[in-house]
Amino acid sequence: MLTSASIKNQALTLGFDVCGVAPATALPELSFLPEWLARGFAGDMIYLHKSAHARADIRHFLPSARSVIVAGAIYNTEGPGPATRDPGSVQVARYARGQDYHLVLAERLEQLASWMREQQGASLETAIFVDKHHVQERVYAQHAGVGWIGKNSCVINPELGSFMFLCGIATSLALDVDAPATDQCGACTLCIDSCPTGAIVDAHVLDATKCISYLTIEIDGAIPESQRPQIGDHAYGCDICQDVCPWNLAPVLTADPAWTATPRHGASAGELWLRTDDELHQFVKGSAMTHLSLAGLRRNLATVIGNSGDRALTAVLDRPGRGVRNAAHSAHTPVVEDAVAWAKGRLK
Numbered sequence: 001m002l003t004s005a006s007i008k009n010q011a012l013t014l015g016f017d018v019c020g021v022a023p024a025t026a027l028p029e030l031s032f033l034p035e036w037l038a039r040g041f042a043g044d045m046i047y048l049h050k051s052a053h054a055r056a057d058i059r060h061f062l063p064s065a066r067s068v069i070v071a072g073a074i075y076n077t078e079g080p081g082p083a084t085r086d087p088g089s090v091q092v093a094r095y096a097r098g099q100d101y102h103l104v105l106a107e108r109l110e111q112l113a114s115w116m117r118e119q120q121g122a123s124l125e126t127a128i129f130v131d132k133h134h135v136q137e138r139v140y141a142q143h144a145g146v147g148w149i150g151k152n153s154c155v156i157n158p159e160l161g162s163f164m165f166l167c168g169i170a171t172s173l174a175l176d177v178d179a180p181a182t183d184q185c186g187a188c189t190l191c192i193d194s195c196p197t198g199a200i201v202d203a204h205v206l207d208a209t210k211c212i213s214y215l216t217i218e219i220d221g222a223i224p225e226s227q228r229p230q231i232g233d234h235a236y237g238c239d240i241c242q243d244v245c246p247w248n249l250a251p252v253l254t255a256d257p258a259w260t261a262t263p264r265h266g267a268s269a270g271e272l273w274l275r276t277d278d279e280l281h282q283f284v285k286g287s288a289m290t291h292l293s294l295a296g297l298r299r300n301l302a303t304v305i306g307n308s309g310d311r312a313l314t315a316v317l318d319r320p321g322r323g324v325r326n327a328a329h330s331a332h333t334p335v336v337e338d339a340v341a342w343a344k345g346r347l348k
Ligand code: SF4
Pocket: 152, 194, 195, 196, 197, 198, 199, 200, 206, 210, 211, 212, 213, 238, 239, 240, 241, 242
């Protein structure tokens, strides 16, 4: 007989660090999305507008859904705060340093769903979700007791912190649900005060168009010039509002080989810039960073070099991909060339 407890045990066996169950009902926080979109905070993420209706209720994702199983996996492999790095090195958000979580988590969820059907019978309906699916997983995580949604919009588990992937399974099975997590941010405003771009415009309200994660990952075109200095040394994403969070001061580190695979953080921006497209592709291969085009990565690297203050790197920008002069090379897109021109001007 399948129960919430047996599913949670199996989830932990499969490599998840926490698991809870929420009801597949019209939870109040699900209705915040339209207002957030109407305020323009999604910027160019048109897919969020297009999928807003689907995201309004998990029963649009799985019509027979009665329960939502939410699983979390810690991805953090380093201590608190930005690690000591060489000058001119790049920051890569912690979640993107290991293997591509979409693939790893989907495989684990498929194993969990398959095990559930073995226990309950083939008629059991399940649908897995991992980030890219049209599910507001943070709302269900809060109602599954996995963690509360902090003022930085991340889900925080009191024992594990917030460096945690969230994913889950909607199912037709009516399971015992967990008590929702309680908000424990209190009077703290560290994340709001520490955000270098002022992207957290109010508690729990993120203006994504100001967020370094959005600027370095979500947009294909040029990063607005006024925002380039704020990118600093972030080549892919940003962890500042999580690094400063008191709930991450003594973070649980994972030994999961999926997240400890290849170090991508702390590489030299200049050295990365000089790689050919093939070499740059090898650098990101297998990670979530492949969701950014090589041109996007070069745009970010040029921006980081421009912010480095190291004038010697000006010459490096003139040697894209070790002198490759192929027009199809990613260093020669208008967006990258614009970032290079900006970087050279800033380094003068
Ligand atoms: S990820 Fe960085 S830029 Fe975005 S809200 Fe957090 S601190 Fe601000």
